[in-house]
Amino acid sequence: MSVTSPLPPTADGSSDVAPAHRYAPAPTNDGEALDLLNSLTKQIALVDEHGIIVSVNESWREFGLANGAAEPQAVAVGANYLVVCDGSALVPQDAYAVAAQAGVAAVLAGSLPHFELEYPCHSPTEERWFLLRAAPLVGQRRGAVVSHEAITQRWQLEQQRAALTAELLELKTALDQHALVAITDTRGIITYVNDKFCAVSKWSREELIGRDHRIVNSGHHPKEFIRSLWETIRRGEVWQGEVCNRAKDGSIYWVDTTIVPLLGRDSQPSRYIAIRSEITERKLLEELNTEMVGQLHIANRELSEFAYVVSHDLKAPLRGIGSLASWLVSDYADKLDDQGCSQLNLIASRVKRLSLMIDGILMHSRVGRSNDDRSPVDLDALLRSTIDLLAPPPHVTIRIDDSLPVLTTNIVTAQQVFQNLLSNAIDFIDKPIGLISISCQREGPSWHFTVADNGSGIPAHQFDRIFQLFQTLAARDQRERTGVGLTLVKKIVELEGGKVWLESTLGIGTTFHFTLPASP
Amino acid sequence: MQPHQHILLVEDDDIDAMTVRRTLKEIGASNPLDRVSDGEQALAFLRDPANARPGLILLDLNMPRMNGLEFVAVVKNDPELRLIPVVVLTTSSEEGDRVAAFSKSVAGYMVKPVDYPQFVGIMRLIRDYWMTSVTPP
Numbered sequence: 001m002s003v004t005s006p007l008p009p010t011a012d013g014s015s016d017v018a019p020a021h022r023y024a025p026a027p028t029n030d031g032e033a034l035d036l037l038n039s040l041t042k043q044i045a046l047v048d049e050h051g052i053i054v055s056v057n058e059s060w061r062e063f064g065l066a067n068g069a070a071e072p073q074a075v076a077v078g079a080n081y082l083v084v085c086d087g088s089a090l091v092p093q094d095a096y097a098v099a100a101q102a103g104v105a106a107v108l109a110g111s112l113p114h115f116e117l118e119y120p121c122h123s124p125t126e127e128r129w130f131l132l133r134a135a136p137l138v139g140q141r142r143g144a145v146v147s148h149e150a151i152t153q154r155w156q157l158e159q160q161r162a163a164l165t166a167e168l169l170e171l172k173t174a175l176d177q178h179a180l181v182a183i184t185d186t187r188g189i190i191t192y193v194n195d196k197f198c199a200v201s202k203w204s205r206e207e208l209i210g211r212d213h214r215i216v217n218s219g220h221h222p223k224e225f226i227r228s229l230w231e232t233i234r235r236g237e238v239w240q241g242e243v244c245n246r247a248k249d250g251s252i253y254w255v256d257t258t259i260v261p262l263l264g265r266d267s268q269p270s271r272y273i274a275i276r277s278e279i280t281e282r283k284l285l286e287e288l289n290t291e292m293v294g295q296l297h298i299a300n301r302e303l304s305e306f307a308y309v310v311s312h313d314l315k316a317p318l319r320g321i322g323s324l325a326s327w328l329v330s331d332y333a334d335k336l337d338d339q340g341c342s343q344l345n346l347i348a349s350r351v352k353r354l355s356l357m358i359d360g361i362l363m364h365s366r367v368g369r370s371n372d373d374r375s376p377v378d379l380d381a382l383l384r385s386t387i388d389l390l391a392p393p394p395h396v397t398i399r400i401d402d403s404l405p406v407l408t409t410n411i412v413t414a415q416q417v418f419q420n421l422l423s424n425a426i427d428f429i430d431k432p433i434g435l436i437s438i439s440c441q442r443e444g445p446s447w448h449f450t451v452a453d454n455g456s457g458i459p460a461h462q463f464d465r466i467f468q469l470f471q472t473l474a475a476r477d478q479r480e481r482t483g484v485g486l487t488l489v490k491k492i493v494e495l496e497g498g499k500v501w502l503e504s505t506l507g508i509g510t511t512f513h514f515t516l517p518a519s520p
Numbered sequence: 521m522q523p524h525q526h527i528l529l530v531e532d533d534d535i536d537a538m539t540v541r542r543t544l545k546e547i548g549a550s551n552p553l554d555r556v557s558d559g560e561q562a563l564a565f566l567r568d569p570a571n572a573r574p575g576l577i578l579l580d581l582n583m584p585r586m587n588g589l590e591f592v593a594v595v596k597n598d599p600e601l602r603l604i605p606v607v608v609l610t611t612s613s614e615e616g617d618r619v620a621a622f623s624k625s626v627a628g629y630m631v632k633p634v635d636y637p638q639f640v641g642i643m644r645l646i647r648d649y650w651m652t653s654v655t656p657p
Binding site for chain 1: 533535536538539542582611613614632633634635636637639
């Protein structure tokens, strides 16, 4: 055996080593080499070409004692390491044992320059991992140095790092699916872009890297917008906003953008990462929305002008007709017979009806336009004053069963609702004693009001019809009604976000229901 | 207003003008009535020294060339004319018109009823009020 051999001698150098120990006595510096080997925490054993353990260091011995207590000889000098591998407590898992045995055997056979294997060897209380290394002896001797090294901490860290890396990769994959990602240096020069950035901007990665974001500038935003963005991120603050960009083909795209400054050791931004979601479709919808709202305003204004024109231009000639009819009756009374007089009076009454209908149209078109004047309205007080205003005939009693709430609404339209429902109820009472009762209940987010009468009732097939403009149930000449009231009630209640409906039994009476949201 | 003071009616509708004339006669008002058909004619009339200065102007709002609101704006900026009381007599019950008229300092705002007897009632009210009220010189 060469003096320069790195091999350790037997564990204690004494004569009680296994019979397989066939090496020459240790060189003179054996003691030092032994001390060196024994000082290592790595467990080291020297095996001959058959795998018989020839010598071990102190760590190997201690480990054997600590872990193989039942049969410490199994890992001691004289034991066959290959057999130990095969089903030993050290290598409890078959696949590892087989691999270890094959690896060490291959090194012994000279077919492998060296062999390494990380394997588990858990104690009942902790997870443990080891690195098995087998290296052949150099020179003419056959055999190998086998070492075991505890690598649990490293192994666990590696596991954690692998898990973290996998997780980060998953997050990045997900982010890349959703967002345009770019990283720039402090001057704004692009150093990284993801595929989505390229796909949306239609520039290739090669065209983008090394340029700044002016390459996608649409010119939509004023200079101050860009300047304020830069001031924010240069201070190390996150900037968020919606940006209009231009793609390579000239098309416009909108991105909801977040720019995060990444701070260097000096706490100054060292790079900026920009994450953008494309919102072009939403922006286009918003634009469309704005345009439609604008058109709606125009339509509303036209409607309001129409109402104005109707009020002036239709009513003026109407008034003329009424006046002339009335003068004919008074000026030519002696020349007209009874029939002539009654026909002229019919003209006057039709003029009055047409005038009421025009007023109804005006009222109907005004609802919703005067929506600005909203204030808290004490419906209880409003209802009582409405009843006073209506002055119900003596045979009709109006009863208020519940106290009505204060709601934020338009006082004029709220009064129109009660006034129309009540005057309808009064008009349709056909019994010597009329009773109208008003109730009000809180139901979830709404107030539920009812106006019930004991009048003639409405047939079910007319329920829809009565809410249509100018539809009345009685012949006009029997009751002078315009057919606007319930249409108005429906429009007002629905504009407020409520519903209106009715129940009715012929001959017994009708109950109108409507709801109003408790908070507008 | 004195019984001899003129009333100026600014009204483009002939029947409405007839109605006012007839009503004044019916309620026994002795004030002479001058009638013009739009704001421009009314200004020309008022600025012509040959015409009697009216004690009251009855003003329609919706008229061709110069409407009632435009006319009032000119009158109230004219130191010679601004003291003449102007009562709007119109078909429009639009809130916008009411607000615009009063913000130009009209003295009253009456909505013309379709029904002739009601119209007579309103004219009687106007006459009674202005005959009782002390007016500027």
